[in-house]
Amino acid sequence: MCWWVFTGLVHTILDGFFVFSPIIYKDNTGSTLAEIWKEYSKADSRYALRYSDIIMLEGLFAATGPVCFLALYAIAKGKSFSTILQFAISLIALRCWKKISEACHAQDQKKNKVP
Template structure:
């Protein structure tokens, strides 16, 4: 129990969170609402992109990913970055409820760890809009689509690496229990390791092929 006499479920137990207000929603309710909202976004993008025969199935999947991750960066992470006292929220505001719950897997969020705030803030401000730009670039077949996706994916991988490495260097003991550690800290962040890695590799290959083709054309032009 903290010195203010207001207990919380986070680690360490003596973490000072004055005026902490427990979540109003249950874990299942929070996950259900977030899951349904995400499904609506992904389904809307998938269905709407299906009306265009010019967009391949893989590109449609990428559109779904960039819509989901872009809105997650902008709305969810953006709220955390600019709401330093979310743990005091008494209104039951959903975004505050999400971070109160997620902090059980990583209490650095409730504690406003400077490294976490920096990573989340930069992600929200720069990568969020960039993800939506990538969505637009794929849908309209812009020439900068691959380099943009490559850059964003590298940024996501860098941010995730900083997130995990700083936790490791600080003892990796910020979860309320193994359940929250593996479900939130590991599981919730796994997508931002696997998917950006696959996208970065694909874009790297596409860019290399395009450069090789361009170089071959230049060589043929010079030899004529």
């Protein structure tokens, strides 16, 4: 159950901040969340450029945050729909890992490219 709480918080806070803060790269307030996304954007420039597919995916991940809390409630209360929620959230999480591995692979290709 701790995993559902952690995942819900991460997606709600981190992904939600990215989706609803369109100018994170101009943020000079020292906000921790803005700094996290600036650092992440250094590895994947699509985040700094705010590509529409990235915004859509991060919006999807942000929406899974509250759904994780719903899944936690469903598990705790023994509701019949808990399995469906767990399955749906897990599929979205797998998509997230695929996206991360693609970014790492692209970064490795840039490093190993001979000029």
